[in-house]
Amino acid sequence: MADNNKKMVEEITSMEVDFGRWYTDVVKKADLVDYSSVKGCMIIRPYGYAIWELIQKQLDERFKATGHENVYMPLFIPESLLQKEKDHVEGFAPEVAWVTHGGSEPLAERMCVRPTSETLFCEHYANIVHSYRDLPKLYNQWCNVVRWEKTTRPFLRSREFLWQEGHTVHATAEEAQAETEQMLNIYAEFCENVLNMPVVKGVKTESDKFAGAVATYCIEALMHDGKALQAGTSHFFGDGFAKAFNMTYTDKENKQQYVQQTSWGVTTRLIGALIMSHGDNNGLVLPPKVAPTQVVVIPIAAHKPGVIEKADELTARLAKSFRVKIDKTDNSAGWKFAEYEMKGVPLRLEIGPKDIENNQCVLVRRDNRQKYFVSLDNLENEIANLLDELGRAIYEKAAANMESKTYACTSMEEIIASRAEKGEGFVRAMWCGEEACEDEVKEKTGVGSRCIPFAQEKLSDVCVCCGKPAKHMVLWAVAY
RNA sequence: CGGGGUGUGGCGAAGUUUGGUAUCGCGCUUGGUUCGGGACCAAGAGGCCAUGGGUUCAAGUCCCGUCACUCCGACCA
Numbered sequence: 001m002a003d004n005n006k007k008m009v010e011e012i013t014s015m016e017v018d019f020g021r022w023y024t025d026v027v028k029k030a031d032l033v034d035y036s037s038v039k040g041c042m043i044i045r046p047y048g049y050a051i052w053e054l055i056q057k058q059l060d061e062r063f064k065a066t067g068h069e070n071v072y073m074p075l076f077i078p079e080s081l082l083q084k085e086k087d088h089v090e091g092f093a094p095e096v097a098w099v100t101h102g103g104s105e106p107l108a109e110r111m112c113v114r115p116t117s118e119t120l121f122c123e124h125y126a127n128i129v130h131s132y133r134d135l136p137k138l139y140n141q142w143c144n145v146v147r148w149e150k151t152t153r154p155f156l157r158s159r160e161f162l163w164q165e166g167h168t169v170h171a172t173a174e175e176a177q178a179e180t181e182q183m184l185n186i187y188a189e190f191c192e193n194v195l196n197m198p199v200v201k202g203v204k205t206e207s208d209k210f211a212g213a214v215a216t217y218c219i220e221a222l223m224h225d226g227k228a229l230q231a232g233t234s235h236f237f238g239d240g241f242a243k244a245f246n247m248t249y250t251d252k253e254n255k256q257q258y259v260q261q262t263s264w265g266v267t268t269r270l271i272g273a274l275i276m277s278h279g280d281n282n283g284l285v286l287p288p289k290v291a292p293t294q295v296v297v298i299p300i301a302a303h304k305p306g307v308i309e310k311a312d313e314l315t316a317r318l319a320k321s322f323r324v325k326i327d328k329t330d331n332s333a334g335w336k337f338a339e340y341e342m343k344g345v346p347l348r349l350e351i352g353p354k355d356i357e358n359n360q361c362v363l364v365r366r367d368n369r370q371k372y373f374v375s376l377d378n379l380e381n382e383i384a385n386l387l388d389e390l391g392r393a394i395y396e397k398a399a400a401n402m403e404s405k406t407y408a409c410t411s412m413e414e415i416i417a418s419r420a421e422k423g424e425g426f427v428r429a430m431w432c433g434e435e436a437c438e439d440e441v442k443e444k445t446g447v448g449s450r451c452i453p454f455a456q457e458k459l460s461d462v463c464v465c466c467g468k469p470a471k472h473m474v475l476w477a478v479a480y
Numbered sequence: 481c482g483g484g485g486u487g488u489g490g491c492g493a494a495g496u497u498u499g500g501u502a503u504c505g506c507g508c509u510u511g512g513u514u515c516g517g518g519a520c521c522a523a524g525a526g527g528c529c530a531u532g533g534g535u536u537c538a539a540g541u542c543c544c545g546u547c548a549c550u551c552c553g554a555c556c557a
Binding site for chain 1: 481514515516517518519548551555
């Protein structure tokens with residue numbers, strides 16, 4: 001059998017050897033994506049898309065529960081509309097794709113393919129909001145956006161990607177601020193409970209915030225290789241866009257006021273995040289709540305009488321409670337085991353002649369390959385428990401990874417030494433608040449500021465760069 | 481956008497230095513034996529060697545151009 005395992009090693013690069021290669025191997029071999037002839041864009045295959053649908057569904061439930069409604073905006077944005085907010089256009093100009101012709105006729109005004117839809121929402125809100133009675137407006141849109149990236153990677157950075165963008169307008173800054181924080185908290189809760197992925201909540205530094213925002217909040221996750229990944233953002237805009245787009249309403253005192261605005265989004269990048277958080281050298285490990293198949297039923301010695309029938313019966317029974325799939329192909333059992341491990345299916349159910357005799361089956365956990373011999377009488381409960389346990393276990397593992405790769409440093413030398421000795425991870429270090437220092441840290445140590453975590457800790461009194469009094473503890477890292 | 485690398489059946493490669501019949505493994509098809517960790521035997525199908533031009537009796541191989549992909553830097557969810 002050991003000989004057969006060689007095949008496995010050849011097929012997927014070990015994470016320890018080359019994490020980047022491992023990642024591209026996994027997304028392809030687990031059948032999540034395929035490469036497209038359209039440069040820098042990916043084909044999301046049915047299995048990958050099913051994960052996205054589960055993410056969508058569970059996020060959408062949370063949005064609806066907090067009063068949000070889904071809408072759809074146009075794909076194209078006229079140049080004049082994009083130009084209205086100065087910071088915004090400067091931020092996005094380098095990466096927008098332009099439509100210049102309709103058929104063979106040049107357009108009077110070129111249009112970009114949306115890189116994000118703030119401007120469209122702003123225009124719409126300016127039209128529909130007149131009175132304090134019209135507020136708040138809590139809209140969300142599920143769509144695709146285009147950003148002309150130079151280098152691309154499936155799920156992490158591609159020229160077209162799928163996301164959700166929430167856009168809300170409020171009467172007061174307090175209310176908008178509360179919305180911004182609420183949505184960040186929803187993202188964080190979702191990452192932890194649904195994706196089983198720990199995140200750090202914080203606020204971006206001035207230089208790193210969204211183009212046009214007053215403040216950008218984010219959740220940062222740490223991947224298995226110690227690099228950081230921004231998993232979601234929530235922006236507070238104040239009235240910046242409101243002034244540029246003339247979004248006003250009349251308040252109770254009959255005075256004209258600008259609306260206060262937010263936006264927030266997560267993308268298909270979340271799929272990349274969970275791959276790099278939970279995956280191992282056998283492939284994907286999917287959190288049970290977003291696994292398209294939670295239990296795969298594998299009949300053993302399927303030619304023996306009664307096995308297929310029993311496996312079918314079990315599959316039908318379990319389908320009432322779980323996402324179940326049966327594999328009746330004539331591939332060998334061992335091949336199937338490896339196949340569904342590669343695809344990250346949380347539980348494998350083996351049922352063979354011996355089991356049928358004993359009124360039992362074998363359940364095997366994806367994360368640790370532990371085997372359980374389970375009576376068929378109590379199967380649903382056992383499966384539910386094991387799925388829960390697996391979810392908790394991979395969360396704990398990811399949390400332990402994050403903790404063990406988080407380093408507190410009190411000087412630039414320490415940061416450099418930490419990176420050299422311990423490798424990549426989150427570096428916690430004090431900062432004075434000056435952009436020059438932020439840049440210098442990045443230049444000299446290689447790590448960039450990820451966020452100023454909400455959970456602050458005073459590691460020392462002075463900035464690691466300039467030695468002046470420190471204002472914040474910043475989380476630094478090499479990022480995807 | 482700068483610096484490397486690679487393009488050969490569906491996938492992964494050898495062959496290129498030194499020009500001479502298109503090779504190997506996986507996968508696929510058919511039949512049989514297997515079946516509790518990537519099975520085995522047998523017989524098949526499948527390629528104008530990325531592309532355009534050149535050199536030559538002869539080009540996957542040498543020369544010039546183009547395109548694509550990929551890795552490393554600068555920009556980004």
